[in-house]
Amino acid sequence: MKYLEEIRKAIECGKPKDTERLIRQALEDGENPAVILEDAMVPAMRTAGEAYRREESDIPKILLAARSMQKGLNILEPILEQDPDRHPGTVILGTVEGDLHDVGKNLVAIMLRSAGFEVIDLGVDVSGRMFQRAIKEHPEAEIVCISSLLTTSMPGMRQIVKQLKRTRGFHMKIMVGGGSITQEFADEIGADAYTTNAVDAVDVAKRFVQHSDS
Ligand code: B12
Known part of the structure; x- marks a missing residue:
């Protein structure tokens, strides 16, 4: 799915607005929210974290990546939550x-x-x-x-x-x-x-x- 790569890049490069826009577009196009989370967002945050660890990144950059991740999570959270019948605990x-x-x-x-x-x-x-x-x-x-x-x-x-x-x-x-x-x-x-x-x-x-x- 074309959006996954773009979402990954938007988070890695710390672009919260682009992340929001791309995730909304991906959802409109029918992408599965769990796939967006697991195949684009989580790996992006991991890559951003590794760059920071190798000192190829700095705190302002990692904060922007974290903020982009959070913006995306805010969009996905209510969608991923839809299952009123299940309440394990x-x-x-x-x-x-x-x-x-x-x-x-x-x-x-x-x-x-x-x-x-x-x-x-x-x-x-x-x-x-x-x-x-x-x-x-x-x-x-x-x-x-x-x-x-x-x-x-x-x-x-x-x-x-x-x-x-x-x-x-x-x-x-x-x-x-x-x-x-x-x-x-x-x-x-x-x-x-x-x-x-x-x-x-x-x-x-x-x-x-x-x-x-x-
Ligand atoms: C983003 C980040 C920041 C951001 C945090 C933004 C935010 N809102 O969270 C900012 C820039 C603010 C920051 C600040 C600092 N940071 Co920092 N930060 C990171 C970074 C790059 C990524 C962390 C992250 O978000 N990872 C992605 C998430 C998805 O992974 P995760 O948190 O591990 O969570 C997963 C699992 O661990 C697990 N999990 C997590 N919690 C739980 C709980 C339970 C119950 C379970 C079952 C599972 C589970 O599930 C999650 C999803 O799969 C890491 C480096 C790294 N590679 O981890 C350094 C890192 C954690 N930071 C570090 C440091 C030193 C700091 C500062 C002290 C820097 C400074 N000199 O000021 C401050 C501390 C501020 C404070 N008091 O907390 C060090 C810690 C070193 C150490 N061994 O203690 C790291 C490892 C970087 C490094 N190598 O030096 N940081």
Whole structure:
């Protein structure tokens, strides 16, 4: 599909307006929103991230790529959400205190919502106390998802997991992810699951709610 390559370039080059226009055109032409997300947008953000890591890019450029990605996600989100009959469960999600990265977290939120989950997104820079408050306000939630992109926010994640597990009556599954996290670290801090991407995160979340039904 001709638009996919153009959407990929628009995000990589940090062009939010072009990204919006191209995604709208692609949708009008009948392109599948999940294909736009998985085959154009996610690879574009990955390429932009790799260029930044190789120091071939700078912070203003990567911010524009992230903003383009977010503009696209805003268009796709309501479309991907259309399935009122499915409601596998409720998830509370946030990026750890001190960490402002939200592109990956937002992607996890969108993929969960598109699978029918209700997602309570606490945003970025979320403390253990904020997670605890949200859990109290949403007793129906079965899963907490915590994201971290910075090695400096890993101790914060460890602390949050510890705090949650100590909370009286805590019965939820804890999922962790983000660029700085590894399976080893997830095991070490006692998280119930870690995945490297949003698609796998949805599969694991589905498994968790199926088990809690039985
Ligand atoms: C974009 C970006 C930024 C943007 C963020 C914009 C935004 N709104 O998010 C800006 C420019 C603001 C930024 C700032 C900084 N950044 Co930055 N940033 C990046 C960059 C290039 C891409 C991140 C991204 O969006 N990736 C794309 C998404 C889709 O991937 P993802 O987040 O990993 O998410 C996927 C999976 O991990 C998983 N996932 C994510 N969360 C969760 C949660 C759960 C529960 C599960 C199951 C799965 C899951 O699913 C997602 C989808 O598949 C990375 C480099 C990189 N290659 O990752 C650096 C990077 C993360 N940043 C880095 C740094 C150092 C910083 C700064 C400290 C820079 C500075 N000196 O100021 C600040 C920190 C600000 C702060 N306090 O948070 C470092 C971190 C190094 C480290 N080891 O700690 C990186 C790795 C770059 C580098 N190599 O140096 N950054």
